[in-house]
Amino acid sequence: MTGTAPVICIDGPSGAGKGTLSQHLATELGWHLLDSGALYRVVGFAGRLASVSLEDSDAVAGIARSLDVDFRPTSDGVSVWLAGEDVTVHLRTEEGGRDASTVAALPAVREALLLRQQELARPPGLIADGRDMGTVVFPQAPLKIFLTASAEARAERRFHQLQGMGESVSLARLLADIEQRDARDQSRIVSPLVPAEDAIVIDSTALSADEVLQAARDLAAARDL
Numbered sequence: 001m002t003g004t005a006p007v008i009c010i011d012g013p014s015g016a017g018k019g020t021l022s023q024h025l026a027t028e029l030g031w032h033l034l035d036s037g038a039l040y041r042v043v044g045f046a047g048r049l050a051s052v053s054l055e056d057s058d059a060v061a062g063i064a065r066s067l068d069v070d071f072r073p074t075s076d077g078v079s080v081w082l083a084g085e086d087v088t089v090h091l092r093t094e095e096g097g098r099d100a101s102t103v104a105a106l107p108a109v110r111e112a113l114l115l116r117q118q119e120l121a122r123p124p125g126l127i128a129d130g131r132d133m134g135t136v137v138f139p140q141a142p143l144k145i146f147l148t149a150s151a152e153a154r155a156e157r158r159f160h161q162l163q164g165m166g167e168s169v170s171l172a173r174l175l176a177d178i179e180q181r182d183a184r185d186q187s188r189i190v191s192p193l194v195p196a197e198d199a200i201v202i203d204s205t206a207l208s209a210d211e212v213l214q215a216a217r218d219l220a221a222a223r224d225l
Contacts, residue, residue, distance in 0.1 A: 007141040014178060016154060060109050145202060
């Protein structure tokens, strides 16, 4: 139990399927959903709107502290609103992902967003999707899942996703971006991308989304969640 509500943490690298799993679990359980990656994407996007260098720690942390952001459930996931405007489409780009990784490496930004994330642990419960949910944000969570997959599998999934959105993309470029982001996320000084000591690792490389969801259901049921 974290705060006043149970939390299930879903951590792992980009493209492993965290978002899909988290949304399905939140819907099935009727729990709140935290997409922490979207928070960092919003900070990066807001920084660009303000013409701020995303490597300027103080300036970006200031944006993070004053962020007017809202997550709203939709029929196909979650929409993200910044200062009353739906900015979801701007956040799901490859640039949005790179910007998120850049600002997430800044300790002052992570500190600014920590309390905001913890405050979302409200009854009846919270599904927390991110990279350091189990290690830093909710270390006392009763269930921590680390969802991973090979870089090649994650690049192929992203390739097909972007193609389906009508974008012209290079599979080789996507793979290179994912490998670079993995290296940056795993080597950062603050909150590196690693499984919590008590996390259950699920490798989704050869699993369908339904198989991953069932594995998570079984883990939650075993803990009476």
